[in-house]
Amino acid sequence: MTRKLPPVDVVLVGFGWTGAILAQELTQDGLQVLAIERGAWRDTPSHFPTTVAQDELRWYWRKEMFQSTARETLTFRNSRGETALPMRRWGSFLPGEGVGGGGVHWNGQTWRFLPSDFVAASHNAGRYGPLGPEMTVQDYGVTYDELEPHYDRFEKLCGIGGRAGNLNGEIRAGGNPFEGPRSAEYPNPPMHMTFAQHRFEAATGELGLKPFPGPSANMSQPYVNPLGCQLAPCTYCGFCEKYGCGNYSKASAQTTILPVLMRKPNFSVKTHNEVLQVKLDSTGRRATGVIHVDQNGEEYEQPADLVILCAYQLSNTRLMMLSGIGEIYDPATGDGLVGKNYCYQVMSGADVFFDDKYTNEFVGAGALGMCVDDYNGDNFDHSGLGFIGGGYIACWTTHSRPIERQRTPEGTPTWGSAWKKAVAENFLKSTNVGAHGASMAHAGNHLDLDPTYTDVYGRPLMRMTFDFTANDRAMSVFLTERVREIAERMGGREIRLNPREGPYDSMPYQTTHNTGGTIMGTNPSNSVVNRYLQSWDVPNLFVMGAGVFPQNAGYNPTGTVAALAYWSADAIRARYLRNPGPLVQA
Amino acid sequence: MAALLGSAPVIVPSALSKTLSGSIPWIAGTSPAPRGFGGQRFFTAAERRCVDALVARLIPADELGPGAREAGVVDFIDDQLAGPFGRGERWYMMGPFADGLETQGYQSEQPPAGLYRAALAELDAHCRAHFQDRLFADLSEAEQDAILGRIEGEDLEFAGVSASAFFALLQETTIEGFFCDPVHGGNRDMIGWRLVGFPGARYDYRDYLNHNGAAISIEPVGLSGRAAWNVD
Structure with a gap:
């Protein structure tokens, strides 16, 4: 009983950051654009104003900010020999739901990847020799120079605060000297640093490293973006990541695009409608639209000339699988590409405890931090180290929300009076130095469909098979030692190292930086989408998001996700609309 | 197009399938209130007494000041277990169920309320059997601590329910009840926040950015203000 609706030019599946960017771009050409979002309409004054937002x-x-696992989750196992079981509630990562997607609850740490990150396979093999056969690392098929104008565009949309370290090839003091050349300075100055950042800056400077302010989508001053949207100065309330900003101080679809986009007559968004499938014609080479279902369980067929997947990486990958587009990757044979190269992020760190100094980390913001990039990517010589890649090291002061944050020194019991005393003594007098490590693709880490568990519609859940690899572990040991050197110099009484040890655990929160599964590349034998994020198999289907990363770099992904969305939108507007068909000949 | 979900337990304006176009939808006064503290009860009197004893050992009243018992953590947990959290309404609770590995997280067939009930019965049964028919709440603090230590160390198993899953849930909900906004029924008189010096649900610290390592002394405030602001 599927009801067929009048056709639209473009249907967007999911309405977060990439959906809003694509809609804003494609509506400029007069196209009728419809976004279909499975969650609710959400906006600052009606859903997370300041009297509502600060509720830990x-x-x-209670996970009210995120996708409900009651309706759909994924199953997880560390390796193929184990039986995957459902993540019954979110833990290690937190997929968003509703208008704005995960961009409502992100921290706002807005990075560019290094030029070498886009050519990780050829660059590292060229410098250090062949990578191990199990390492399925590959080049992106797009270069930093090609993406540069699109990074710049997103930074101006968001009002990113920072300090350029490489302006048109000129290295500038106080910025990140390792970054690729940028065509313009950041649109806003850096955030206002606090005590912990001053100590980190001094310690890294003494070690001969190059500290710089973390690039921030929390506003360092009032800002009006190129679309005319106004953002307010950040008040450092310490409720960014996992919360909506009640103060119009964090860049999101709501604060930077929707006030303009929602007024366009050729755009509409359907909320609480879930796309079940991308519908193909009888050749399997053309998408005719999508099937979606509303909250009553009524099914609709929405015809469209162009279908663009804009949901989270996990959802885009699963929708490809459920729609029968491409072949699902099988690690036993190496065949198939959908679900291949699932990667994550390798986090470690050290807590620093002070005796007589207050860090007061309740005065914080999602992207308030000082960083060093000396040990990221190929910014240092890896000869003899036994791994490729790296990560940035930072002292972020994001919050001191007390249910989440009880730092205690080594050897403290986990309950009782001794625990209580340690929490009370250290709550206001501690900080953290963290390493944000890359995650390199491995033949054994992948996504496919679970044989047992289903979602609320009876469709298979996605199954994640993932563990940290030998490369990840060697890299993390190296980075964690660098963290130790910095943390020990920050003038505290003691530090507590939090190394990345043991198997990947799906429960403790690490980061919502899931990547791969719909990877981009140079030809149909190594990738799901081409360099413009266009499906090789179905040329009127494009796939946004970090799913296209062949492997993950040592940075937060949103800046690159958005730059790729603008890059793809440009190709659609300049070339695809004039001559619909493959933008890269296979 | 838009239609009400007749069988849904809660109807909120945003929970409707609808199409939005042409303007930002705006309805004044629709910001969703927190569930808040309803004072609902799930525990029997015996269960309540047992949980009261448990949380008082996890975060005791001592020379540093009041603990979980005084902060109303039992009321908080009771109310939470009687509500959607206790029923696991936002958790994936479809089977089949298996024990799972540590890296796979919560795998109990029981949602939190059921896990609490089954484990509390086992805990008191264990105490009756090994402590001359006394219940957990009747034991000395030293005896209680020894039992908690054994559960945490996975040295004490329960029948039909995972003792370590219960300990993790007990610890998680106790910390939640001690440090949550008072609007949820725990952290009474902001006992938890005062202990650590957390100023609560404030939203502007710009005046304190140059603290440079000095203490900042400000009274905590909750989502609904604080007692001193309210006129009796």
């Missing part, structure tokens, strides 16, 4: 229990611990 509700938004994070």
Whole structure:
């Protein structure tokens, strides 16, 4: 009983950051654009104003900010020999749901990848010799120079605060000297640093490293973006990541695009409608639209000339699988590409405890931090180290929300009076130095469909098979030692190292930086989408998001996700609309 | 197009399938209130007494000041277990169920309320059997601590329910009840926040950015203000 609706030019599946960017771009050409979002309409004054936003229990611990696992989750196992079981609630990562997607609850740490990150396979093999056969690392098929104008565009849309370290090839003091050349300075100055950042800056400077302010989508001053949207100065309330910003101070679809986009007559968004499938014609080479279902369980067929997947990486990958587009990757044979090269992020760190100094980390913001990039990517010589890649090291002061944050020194019991005393003594007098490590693709880490568990519609859940690889572990040991050197110089009484040890655990929160599964590349034998994020198999289907990363770099992904979305939108507007068909000949 | 979900337990305006176009939808006064503290009860009197004893050992009243018992953590947990959290309404609770590996997280067939009930019965049964028919709440603090230590160390198993899953849930909900906004029924008189010096649900610290390592002394405030602001 599927009801067929009048056709539109473009249907967007999911309405977060990439959906809003694509809609804003494609509506400029007069196209009729429809976004279909499975969650609710959400906006600052009506859903997370300042009297509502700062509720730790509700938004994070009761997960009201995120996709409901009751309807759909994924199953997880560390390796193929194990039986995957459902993640019954979110833990290690937190997929968003509703208008704005994960961009409502992100921290706002807005990075560019290094030029060498886009050619990780050829660059590292060229410098250090062949990578191990199990390492399925490959080049992106797009270069930093090609993406540069699109990074710049997103930074101006968001009002990113920072300091350029490489302006048109000229290295500038106080910025990140390792970054690729940027065509313009950041649109806003850096955030206002606090005590912990001053100590990190001094310690890294003494070690001969090059500290710089973390690039921030929390506003360092009032800002009006190129679309005319106004953002307010950040008040450092310490409720960014996992929360909506009540103060119009964090760049999101809501604060930077929707006030303009929602007024366009050729755009509409359907909320609480879930796309079940991309519908193909009888050749399997053309998408005719999507099937979606509303909250009553009524099914609709929405015809469209162009279908663009704009949901989270996990959802885009699963929708490809459920729609029968491409072949699902099988690690036993190496055949198939959908679900291949699932990667994550390798996090470690050290807590620093002070005796007589207050870090007061309740005065914080999602992207308030000082960083060093000396140990990221190929910014240092890896000869003899036994790994490729790296990560940035930072002292972020994001919050001190007390249900989440009880730092205690080594050897403290986990309950009782001794625990209580340690929490009370250290709550206001501690900080953290963290390493944000890359995650390199491995033949054994992948996504496919679970044989047992289903979602609320009876469709198979996606199954994740993932563990940290030998490369990840060697890299993390190296980075964690660098963290130790910095943390020990920050003038504290003691530090507590949090190394990345043991198997990947799906429960403790690490980061919502899931990548791969719909990877981009140079030809149909190594990738799901081409360099313009266009499906090789179905040329009127494009796939946005970090799913296209062949492997993950040592940075937060949103800047690159957005730059790729603008890059793809440009190709659609300049070339595809004039001559619909493959933008790269296979 | 838009239609009400007749069988849904809660109807909120945003929970409707609808199409939006032409303007930002705006309805004044629709910001969703937190569930808040309803004072609902799940525990029997015996269960309540047992949980009261448990949380008082996890975060005791001592020379540093009041603990979980005084902060109303039992009321908080009771209310939470009687509500959607206790029923696991936002958790994936479809089977089949298996024990799972540590890296796979919560795999109990029981949602939190059921896990609490089954484990509390086992805990008191263990105490009756090994402590001359006394219940957990009747034991000395030293005896209680020894049992908690054994559960945490996976040295004490329960029948039909995972003792370590219960300990993790007990610890998680106790910390939630001690540090949550008072609007949820725990952290009474902001006992938890005062202990550590967390100023609560404030949203502007710009005046304190140059603290440079000095203490900042400000009274905590909750989502609904604080007692001193309210006129009796």
